[in-house]
Amino acid sequence: MPSPAVPAFLTELLAARSPSGYEMEAQAVFDRHVQPAADAYAKDALGNRLATLNPAGDPVLMLAGHIDELGLIITFVSKDGFLYFDTNGGHDLSVISGRRVIIQTAHGPVKGVTGKRAVHLMDDEDRKKVPKKHEIWIDIGAASKQDALERVAIGDVATYDCGFEILHGTIGVARAFDDKAGAYIIGETLIRLAKAKKKLAARVVAVATTQEEIGVRGATTAVYAVNPHIAIAVDVGHATDHPDCDHRKFGETKLGAGPILCRGANINPKVFERLLKAAKKLGIPYQVEADPRPTGTDARAIQMGRGGVATGLVSLPLRYMHTPSELVDLNDVEHCVKLLVEFAGSLEKGDYAHW
Numbered sequence: 001m002p003s004p005a006v007p008a009f010l011t012e013l014l015a016a017r018s019p020s021g022y023e024m025e026a027q028a029v030f031d032r033h034v035q036p037a038a039d040a041y042a043k044d045a046l047g048n049r050l051a052t053l054n055p056a057g058d059p060v061l062m063l064a065g066h067i068d069e070l071g072l073i074i075t076f077v078s079k080d081g082f083l084y085f086d087t088n089g090g091h092d093l094s095v096i097s098g099r100r101v102i103i104q105t106a107h108g109p110v111k112g113v114t115g116k117r118a119v120h121l122m123d124d125e126d127r128k129k130v131p132k133k134h135e136i137w138i139d140i141g142a143a144s145k146q147d148a149l150e151r152v153a154i155g156d157v158a159t160y161d162c163g164f165e166i167l168h169g170t171i172g173v174a175r176a177f178d179d180k181a182g183a184y185i186i187g188e189t190l191i192r193l194a195k196a197k198k199k200l201a202a203r204v205v206a207v208a209t210t211q212e213e214i215g216v217r218g219a220t221t222a223v224y225a226v227n228p229h230i231a232i233a234v235d236v237g238h239a240t241d242h243p244d245c246d247h248r249k250f251g252e253t254k255l256g257a258g259p260i261l262c263r264g265a266n267i268n269p270k271v272f273e274r275l276l277k278a279a280k281k282l283g284i285p286y287q288v289e290a291d292p293r294p295t296g297t298d299a300r301a302i303q304m305g306r307g308g309v310a311t312g313l314v315s316l317p318l319r320y321m322h323t324p325s326e327l328v329d330l331n332d333v334e335h336c337v338k339l340l341v342e343f344a345g346s347l348e349k350g351d352y353a354h355w
């Protein structure tokens, strides 16, 4: 099967390094691709990007996808020049060591590796344990603390040095589909709505949110600023179609089976119904998941914004979340864009999804 043409906007977002609080590279990509299509474009104090289409429209629809990713923040340099870190976002500590990393510094990127004691040097008890953060370090080949601090600074951040590739067919692997794919989907939706020049009732505000991984912080302030009637958060969701995943505990969702539409208390029932209707009208595949609590996504903050927002959640199925090798099916990405374009176009004036 030939590899699909992958949009430059998506591959550039996937290449951008953007740990929470340090989203500059991803912001620049979003600016370059989305700003030209928007009627108005704003940056805010948290680094969010807010692209507006049809500013006089009603209702106000906010689309949110986060541009931050996991990272490691340097907190201490030992006298021998090894860098210790804290984690930005929810890492699986068992996969941090043995990686190549890139540290973003004032002098440009610095290469390093994450080291820990070799397995041969561990006793039987140590081998069974997941290392603690302080038992892993970043080695940049420095000879001393001074040598290291000439190249990196406390507060610099690192990401895994691995990029996007097609694994097979339409299956792609990347370090941070979570949630560059979501930021792509909401930005691309706005671009296509602008190109279509179809009369939209709604004002559409596509927001590339920051700091989602450390507590949905960008979305919290953006929802106040945008003051939407209706909002859709787009994030990645667990595909549970791999070994060692009990469907009785985690539900049944698959890669390549279309956008996952969430139902539950975080989700406005009318917004869910309209997403479902849009998927059926387009004839695209979709899946439904249930979550009784506030979801672990921007939807959590958005629903509780101001006087309350009719919120939906569209998730892109993904395997191996929060590891350096996240897998998605690119057909699912395209189906998410089509779904949001259809949903935005279906909103009518005065339609606030109150119930």
Ligand SMILES: [Zn+2]
Binding pocket: 066, 178, 179, 212, 235, 236
């Ligand atoms: Zn995410």
